[in-house]
Amino acid sequence: MKRIATPALALAAFALTAPAFAGGYSEPVVEQPVITPAPVMPVSGTDWTGGYVGATLGYGWGSDALDDADDMTYGVYGGYDYDFGDFVLGGELEYNATELENDTSDLDDLTRLKLRAGYDMGPALVYGVVGAAYANADINGSSYNDTGYVYGIGMDYAVTDSMTVGAELLQNEFDEFDDSGEDLSATTLGARVSFRF
Template identity: 70%
Template sequence: MKRMTTSVLVLASMALSAPAFAGGMTAPTPEPTVYTPAPIVPVGADWTGAYAGGTLGYGWGNDALDNADDMTYGLFGGYDYDFGQFVLGGELEYLKSEMEDGTTKLDDMTRLKLRAGYDLGSTLVYGVVGAAYANADIGGTSYSDTGVTYGIGVDYAVTDNVNAGVELLQNDFNEFDNSGSDLSATTLGARVSFRF
């Protein structure tokens, strides 16, 4: 009988301890916490879209406009497309001029420009090439002709919709409207524009 009691006790203790071996009586281990970093969002402006603004600057001339320098001011509008780090766009600008010497006065220029630049985030550095149409008075006679314009510029995104910048352009007109004179002018303008 003693042998039977011992056998029953051994079997009972094995039955009670079996769940502990199977893991049923122990507390579950929590899963480790996995942290996923937030996606990196590029800082800067998206230069895609239409814009319009005004410019105020200074110009100085050469050739028929030698020793002529004075204020310039005007309006412009255009469209840019941001390809990531490369920006391409076009712009139309009307520029009024006070540049004159004793015999020659540059009245105004209309410039059609192609802009290609590098996106540095909130700053856009670009080059310009295009055509310029100018009206000038040389020796008391009015002339108008088409020439080339080229140069560099930089825009800074002050806000999502407001840009401020500077543009330096050279404008060359060979044999200006058969007047017998070449005409060239360099313009430096501070620009403010609104993007929409």
């Protein structure tokens, strides 16, 4: 009886442990945690679309007929911008009185019709300017007026949704000013405060 019992116990033990050896050894599977990236929030930019009015105060200096002339400039303006996303396009009409004069010439005022095109940097708008300029001036005791051109650069910064501050550097050119025999040039740098609507 001992002879039968021992092989029977061995066979039973083998039968119970055989399934453990069937597939071979494999490493236990450790479940990795799923990492979900944080949602990317869009950068909120400023919408520059809309109209605006404002005032400017600055300084100017001249050349040609206005050689050695430099003094204050001040004025008002109004315009409209359209924001295409990264690109902003707009137009502006500006009137500036000036104190620029020398011994022979006096620039009374500048009226400028400007095209503005710029890059929307969120709260800041950096832009270039091209356009037409109209000026009244006295040269050698006679009054003249003429149309020329203006170009330059500028920047606006949104302080609130309805108020911006900025600056513009503009070059105003008048060739053969109203057949006076003189060219007239003036550079203006103005600080600006705008109210948008």
